[in-house]
Amino acid sequence: MSSASIRRIFPGFNLSVGYTLVYLSLIVLIPLAAVALKAGQLGWESFWEVISAPDVVASYRLSFGTALLAGLINAVFGLVLAWVLVRYTFFGKRFIDALVDLPFALPTAVAGIALTALYSSNGWIGQYLEPLGITVAFTPLGILVALVFIGLPFVVRTVQPVLEDMETELEEAAACLGASRWQTFRRVVLPVLLPAILTGFALAFARAIGEYGSVIFIAGNIPMVSEITPLLIITKLEQYDYEGATAIASVMLVISLLLLLVVNGLQAWTAKRTGRSR
Amino acid sequence: MSTSAALRFERSSATREPRWVKWTLITIALAFFAFFLLLPLISVFTEALRKGWDTYWQAIIDPDALSAIKLTLFAAAISVPLNLLFGVAAAWAITKFDFRGKHFLVTLIDLPFSVSPVVAGLIYVLVFGAQGWLGPWLDDHDVKIIFALPGIVLATVFVTFPFIARELIPLMEAQGREEEEAATVLGANGWQTVWRVTLPNIKWGLLYGVILCNARAMGEFGAVSVVSGHIRGITNTVPLHVEILYNEYNFAAAFAVASILALLALLTLALKSWVEWRMHAEARHIPTINIPNRG
Numbered sequence: 028m029s030s031a032s033i034r035r036i037f038p039g040f041n042l043s044v045g046y047t048l049v050y051l052s053l054i055v056l057i058p059l060a061a062v063a064l065k066a067g068q069l070g071w072e073s074f075w076e077v078i079s080a081p082d083v084v085a086s087y088r089l090s091f092g093t094a095l096l097a098g099l100i101n102a103v104f105g106l107v108l109a110w111v112l113v114r115y116t117f118f119g120k121r122f123i124d125a126l127v128d129l130p131f132a133l134p135t136a137v138a139g140i141a142l143t144a145l146y147s148s149n150g151w152i153g154q155y156l157e158p159l160g161i162t163v164a165f166t167p168l169g170i171l172v173a174l175v176f177i178g179l180p181f182v183v184r185t186v187q188p189v190l191e192d193m194e195t196e197l198e199e200a201a202a203c204l205g206a207s208r209w210q211t212f213r214r215v216v217l218p219v220l221l222p223a224i225l226t227g228f229a230l231a232f233a234r235a236i237g238e239y240g241s242v243i244f245i246a247g248n249i250p251m252v253s254e255i256t257p258l259l260i261i262t263k264l265e266q267y268d269y270e271g272a273t274a275i276a277s278v279m280l281v282i283s284l285l286l287l288l289v290v291n292g293l294q295a296w297t298a299k300r301t302g303r304s305r
Numbered sequence: 306m307s308t309s310a311a312l313r314f315e316r317s318s319a320t321r322e323p324r325w326v327k328w329t330l331i332t333i334a335l336a337f338f339a340f341f342l343l344l345p346l347i348s349v350f351t352e353a354l355r356k357g358w359d360t361y362w363q364a365i366i367d368p369d370a371l372s373a374i375k376l377t378l379f380a381a382a383i384s385v386p387l388n389l390l391f392g393v394a395a396a397w398a399i400t401k402f403d404f405r406g407k408h409f410l411v412t413l414i415d416l417p418f419s420v421s422p423v424v425a426g427l428i429y430v431l432v433f434g435a436q437g438w439l440g441p442w443l444d445d446h447d448v449k450i451i452f453a454l455p456g457i458v459l460a461t462v463f464v465t466f467p468f469i470a471r472e473l474i475p476l477m478e479a480q481g482r483e484e485e486e487a488a489t490v491l492g493a494n495g496w497q498t499v500w501r502v503t504l505p506n507i508k509w510g511l512l513y514g515v516i517l518c519n520a521r522a523m524g525e526f527g528a529v530s531v532v533s534g535h536i537r538g539i540t541n542t543v544p545l546h547v548e549i550l551y552n553e554y555n556f557a558a559a560f561a562v563a564s565i566l567a568l569l570a571l572l573t574l575a576l577k578s579w580v581e582w583r584m585h586a587e588a589r590h591i592p593t594i595n596i597p598n599r600g
Contacts, residue, residue, distance in 0.1 A: 036486060038495030043398035047410070050391045054462055055416055058428035061438065065431050104337045111334040115327055116311045123335075125578045129342050131517065132570035132577075134524025136544040137563040140551050141345040144352050144560075151344060176341050191310045195320050202319035208326075237421025240526035240544070244551065257423040257527065264427065264531065269436055276424045283419040290419075291412060 059280070066277040069270050077274040086256040087278075089167060093255075094235035097174035102228045105182025106220070112183070113190040127184070130177045135240025142173055143245045165247025170255065173241040178231030185227035186220055189301050193219065222297035229293055233286040237279065349567045352560035364550075364558035365565065372538045373546035374565070376457070380529075380542065381522040384461040388518055389511070392469025396507075397499070400477040401485065411474065417466040425463045426531025429456055452534030457542065460528040465518045472514035473507055480506055509584045513577065520573040524566060 066074060077083065111117075112124050130138065146153045146163035156163060163169045193216070201211040239257040246253045254262075256279060263272035314320045321327070354361055364370060395414060399407055417425065431437050433450040443450060450456045484506065488498045504511070526544040533540045541549065543566060550559035 036489060037401045037482075037498070038489075039397065039499075040402050043394045044402070044404065047391065047395040047398050050394075051410075051413060054459070054466060055413070058432050058463075059416075059420075061428055061431040062424070104333070107330055108334045108337060111331050113310050114314050114321075115331060116315065117331055123338055125574050126338070126342055126346075128574055128577065129346060129570060132520045132524075132573040133346070134526060134544045134547075134563075134566045134570070136526040136547050137349060137524070137566045137570075138345060140547065140559060140563060141349045141352075144556075145344055145348050151348065152340070172341075176345065179341055193310075195313055195317070198314075198320045199317065208322050233419050237419075237424070238527075239421065239423050239530075257421050260423050260427060261531065264430065269431070269434075272427060273431065276421075276427050279421050279424055283421065283424075284416075287412065287415065287419045 182227030422527030469514035
């Protein structure tokens with residue numbers, strides 16, 4: 028059967044595909060193309076000047092560094108959380124499982140002011156860290172805390188289904204062959220989980236790089252020290268420097284596109300390794 | 306389900322860890338959970354009530370707060386149905402037909418998830434703003450999009466764009482095409498097939514997507530902040546109102562308004578858990594009917 032005749036089993040091919048493409052173009056593709064066009068008008072030299080200015084480079088370093096670190100923290104603790112939620116029974120498990128998605132549901136601005144209140148020098152957590160010489164609020168450390176918060180569900184939710192689908196046989200076999208529990212985890216369980224962990228890490232990282240709402244309250248926004256890249260776009264917009272804002276935005280867009288491709292590749296790998304779709 | 310997986314693995318000593326490992330891991334997980342999720346959530350409510358119920362109530366019935374709530378509801382009421390319609394159309398197109406470039410299309414649908422909210426706001430400024438493509442034309446015709454309601458709706462539509470499609474595509478993919486094929490063979494037309502066969506099959510997935518889409522639509526901050534112009538009482542959504550109060554050092558009022566959003570988030574999570582439970586219940590129900598003598 029040719030593909031043309033398969034397609035005609037159902038009505039609505041033209042309508043549904045057409046509507047999808049028109050809506051996608053109007054809302055997403057054409058406005059995104061505006062960034063490329065506007066940045067193109069700038070000319071290579073002035074474009075480079077904007078995106079390599081010292082404060083902008085400092086913001087890349089900060090945004091990347093904190094997002095990477097937050098992703099790593101989430102990869103480790105997200106794995107522990109997913110493991111505990113799947114493998115053990117304990118009181119309050121259901122409640123915790125439901126609340127893991129809080130960062131997806133809680134508006135970022137609310138998360139931002141709540142974390143600032145907690146970690147400022149008179150906050151519940153901040154007051155104990157201050158005597159130890161650790162200042163979290165209004166420093167890069169505060170940005171890290173905010174990014175750990177918003178990235179928390181990603182690793183848990185990518186690892187959890189893979190753990191749930193795992194059969195006991197593999198681990199039983201490993202135990203029969205004399206492997207210790209730790210060896211079994213490292214050699215048998217972890218390789219199966221690895222693509223999912225990496226996918227969750229990449230998703231959390233991608234989200235963290237562009238994050239704005241939860242970060243700006245706790246960051247303090249000190250130039251060269253705690254200014255994230257999205258904040259620089261806002262600052263330039265407020266100064267009516269549309270070219271500058273667009274140039275930085277185009278750098279961020281290229282990075283997000285690359286990350287999107289990485290995530291897609293990782294998800295395909297997860298599917299191949301575990302036999303799950305998606 | 307997670308409980309059964311736990312029982313499966315905890316039954317035998319070959320697949321469970323020593324007790325001290327188990328309880329160390331649980332302690333680490335609980336501490337991480339408490340510090341990063343539970344405490345921020347609780348602090349929203351305690352900060353909101355720090356100056357008593359009276360201050361709390363005043364902050365919420367403040368005219369600016371009420372108009373912000375109205376605007377947020379309005380923006381969500383437009384953007385969620387738009388993305389719902391798109392989600393169903395896109396999922397139908399992608400799962401019921403084979404065509405070239407399908408995987409690329411799915412990737413493009415995901416695109417708004419990976420774009421920074423600030424960039425999402427900026428793109429509409431570049432198109433509709435005073436210096437944008439359509440700026441002069443809009444100005445001549447006295448149409449305001451940026452720093453006005455349409456801009457806020459557009460930015461909200463963008464950031465919530467993939468939610469429902471992303472939920473429906475894998476679900477409809479897994480359900481296959483047989484039931485719709487049967488309906489078509491029995492003489493149902495397109496709309497009847499969608500209405501009587503597809504929609505009842507995907508209703509829980511649809512609801513799930515709508516709940517998540519709505520939560521994001523009502524809570525979006527970055528994208529809306531770029532296009533709103535922050536005009537008090539006119540173009541301020543609830544999250545932007547929280548920011549203004551906070552920046553004016555009016556912390557009790559900021560947290561009071563924020564607590565409404567936190568309650569909304571809790572409601573979202575409760576509804577989400579309920580829908581997940583229903584989905585599982587139905588998924589477990591179906592095989593017992595279809596495959597009675599298996600095994």
